[in-house]
Each structure stands twice: as structure tokens, then as C-alpha cells.
Amino acid sequence: MSAPTAHPSRTRPSPSRPPLATPSSRRANLISFSLTVLASLAQGWSLISAGRALGALIEGGAPGEHLASALAAGAVSALAAAGARAVSLGSAAREEAALRRRVLSHLMRLGPARAAQQRTGSTVSVLADGAERVSLYRQTFLAPTIAAGLAPALVLAELGIAVDPVPSAVLALAVVGVPALIIGFHKTLRSSSSGSRRSRARLSAEYLDAIQGLTTLTLARAARRTHERLREAGEGNRRAVMRLLAGNQLVILVTDSLFSLFLISVAAVSAVARLGSGAIGVGDALAIVLTSFVLLEPLDHVGAFFYVGMGGLANQRVIRRILSSSGPGGAAARGPSKAAGAPEPAGPPGPSEAPGEVGPSRAIRLRGASATWGRAEVLHGIDLEVEPGEHVAVVGPSGSGKSTLMALLKGDLLPSAGAVEVNGEALAPGSGAAEQERVRAASALVAQSTWLFSGTIASNLRLAAPLASEDELWEALATANLAQEVRAMPQGLQTLVGERGLGLSGGQAQRVSLARAVLADRPVLLLDEPTSQVDLAGEAAIIEAIERVSAGRAVMTVSHRAGALTGADRVITVEGGRLIATEPGARPGNGAGRGGR
């Protein structure tokens, strides 16, 4: 869906309010709304009957019929309320998972270019806490609250028809004060709810930054300072939450005590007045006073509104913003951070790499390709051709545009002019997400560092080829120069790696990435500083692995380390965003003169 691009002018408008409801959540809302309305009506009837039963007792009559009616209506009310709760809680759990999946897959479609714009901690906070709050708000709060807001009108109508329309009309006038009260408090507390959400998201982001950058912080002797700052931020967050809760408690206190007292007084005064005038009997007067308790129903939801409601609304705004960002050919994204480059084959194999198909004559072709970050043009009209099987190294001073060239080839950045072609899949200014996906699927990438997911070595390898057999995994590991080391591990392919596992060295992780590239079997291999984070011994093992994995593939390597460039047929130099030279590389039979300018 996404087309991270450096050209805001070529964006297509995306809906500013993407709908969050699904057919099943709408159905659940309708059911819980109807059950809540039924519960209120039955409760109203139960109270009217209870009042009449009491009246019959006081007047020495038989309360039996009214009592039975009160009990039956009470039972219906309790069952309907329980049913509404069960339906909305079940739906909330489903919606929470669905919302998380939707946000996550949207972020994945947007790719690393968009992810680099966000602090990881903020995204995690939205996915974890935010999704839960939004689904609780939408499923357990919204429909019951609307139904509860309607309940007084329904019960008053019931009272007006079955008992006496006059007190019913008087109470109706008193009840309209409730929505006004809710709206007034909403306006007052809205900023503190949004502030509290922002402060929590900021704190999550800062904790995650601190954990991820612990080594840097320790080396820079900044750990204590950071700890102090985080402690203060935590305290600030605690205060914001306490302010929100205090506001919440104040609302509950005001509404529960003052408003309840007011409504009950109005009901009692009008019941006594009607009883005095002889318009109604004792039973009906008691019924009027008792039903006034149902009129307080919306007040039970006011307290929840300031916690569930406003927290849900604040998170809903954030989720909508994410979902509406950078849609197809969408808004400008600043592109991938180098550190965030995921060393994964970028997607499912594209049609052009199907086994047996005749490949295009050029593995990589750039024609007058320019690239822009924001407003600054970084690459200017690059022409370059790389043949299948050819190994090209890209060198140049820092900031000259080497990584930007890689971003074009990875499909993370659209050219601002000209065209980029990888294994016959082309990208041009204004290309859509589908073209981008096909370009991503044409290459495998090994970046500066490899992210290992918590799991086994086998599961990490199968990211690239979910159906690969054990033999195929071993074969890929052998090509990537890692099989011997994995065989020496007691658990072999089942060795746990990632956060919970023993972990692999940086060099071994890079070779896992190369093994994934073998399994993905892409015709083009992009190597972005593949040895920059390992020592010389680690580098030697990776270079050997690259040599084997590269066989039969077009390879483009960006590296500052001379070792990583030794196997190149050709070395091209980028300077000031242009290719200024192309030289034969170190390999015998190199491809001098086979392209570039």
C-alpha cells in the first residue's frame, strides 16, 4: 500500500479518518446497545412494579402480582445487562487483536522509510496500550454509554404512560442537565487526558531508547544522567496520571452526590404533589421516586468517560493518524535510517525471479536517476548498469550518496527523476506500492547488522523461506559458511537465539542473514556495510560467505572496509551525488567497461 517517497507533491490524498469499525464490531455494538436498552426498560418496569407492590403493602392490599412482575422484570434486566457486557467484552478482545494487526501491517507496508520517522517506543506504546484502550472504548464503552444516555428518556416514557405524565415531564426537564454536565467536564479534562497519553508515550520511547543505547550511554558516562532524567520523567508522568484520576474522582463525586440528590428530590417533590392532589395513589408515588434511580444511569458512565472514554479517544486519534499516513503513493517519508536497515529479503519472491524464467539482460539499471531527501537532491542523474553475475563495489566519501543509491535499489526510496530497474522491475517518480514491492522482492539485503528474532536458528532462517526443509536450511548455512559452527552447538538448528537465547556473535548473525539470502534465492544481492560491525576475524568469515553466496548473482556492495570490496569485478565511486569513476575491481576477468559512467 505504501510508497515511501521523497516527493510530497506526488502524494495521493489518504483518508483523514480511516474507519476503525469492522462488520463484526458493528454487529457487537448493535447487540450490546439493544441489550442495554432492554435492561434499562426492564429495570424501569421492575422499579415501577416494586413501588406499586410497596404501595399495596402500605395500603393493606395484596402485593403478589406487582411483586412477581418486579422480580421477573429485574431478572430480565440483569440477564440483558450481563449479556451486553459479555458481548462487548468478547468483541473488545477480538477488536484489540485486529486493530494491532491492522496498525502493524500498515507500518510494515510503509516499510523502513516510515518506521525511521517514528520513535520505536512510541510505536510500541500505541500497539500495546493504545490498541487496548481504543478497543475497550469502542466496544465496552461507546454503545452502552449511548444506550445509558437514552435510558432516562425510555424509562420516563414508560413512567408517563404507565403511571403519570406530569412528574415524568418534570423529571425529563431535570435530566437534560446531565449531557450539559458531561460536555462541560469533557472540555475541561480533555487536555489533561491527551497530555497524560503523550507523556506515557514519550516515557515508553525514552525507556526503550535508554535500553537499546545502554552501551553507548555507559561508554559516554551518561548512564547516571539518563537514569536521573528518566526518573524525573517517570515522576512527571505519575503526576499527570494522578491529575487525571483526581479530575475523574471529582467528576464522580460531583455527579454522584449533587446530581443524584437533585434528581431524587425533584422526583420526591413531584410525587408528593401529585399524591396530595389525588392524581395518583401511594404505590404510583413510590414508583416515581424509585424510577428516579434509573434516571441516574448515565451518571454511572460519566466517571468511566473520563478514564476509558477520553483515554480511548486520545489513542484513537493517534491510531487514525498512523493509518492515514503515507497511503498508496502517500505522504513524504524521510526514508530509512541506516541503522534500521533490516537485513532481510524484502518480500515474497516476485514473478520475475521464478525458477526457469529467462531473466532480464541487466540485473540493475539506473537511467538518469536522481534522488531527493526532503528538498535536497542527493543523487543527480545517475546512469549505471550491472549485469547478472557481476559484482560491483560502491565507494566514495562520507555523505556522497552511497546509501541513498542503495535506498533506491532496495525500493525504499522512489527516484525523483529518471528510472531504477532491479531485475526488470522498474521504479520511476510516482510509482505505486505494488511496483515498490516488486522491486523489494527482486533483491536480498545484508545490512550493517542483522536482527535476530527471539526463536530458534531454524525459525530465523525460515523467515526467508517458510517451507524450507532441514536439509535446505543446512545447505544454506553451508553456503553462508556457518554450518560447521551451528553443528557444533548442542541444539543445532534448534538453538535459541535473539533476546531470550544465547545469542550469536555479530559475524555469525551476518552469516545468518547471508543464509537467508541463499534461501530467498533472489537474483540481486545488496550488501550495505556488511562487515562494518565485526572484527577482522569475523570479517574474514563473512567475506568468504559473501563470495559463495554471490555466485551467479548480481551483487552491489557499499563498504568502507577494503576487505569487503576485494571480490568486486568493478569499483564505482560516488562523489557529490554523481558517479565520477568506474574502475576494474580485484577479481580476475572483471567487468571493466560494462557500464557506469
Ligand SMILES: Nc1ncnc2c1ncn2[C@@H]1O[C@H](COP(=O)(O)OP(=O)(O)OP(=O)(O)O)[C@@H](O)[C@H]1O
Ligand atoms: N534518511 C535520510 N533522510 C534525510 N536525509 C538523508 C537520509 N539519508 C541520507 N540523507 C542525506 O543524504 C546525503 C547522502 O547521504 P548518504 O547516507 O547517502 O551518504 P553515504 O555516502 O552513504 O555516507 P556514509 O559513507 O557516511 O554512509 C547526506 O547529506 C545525508 O544527510
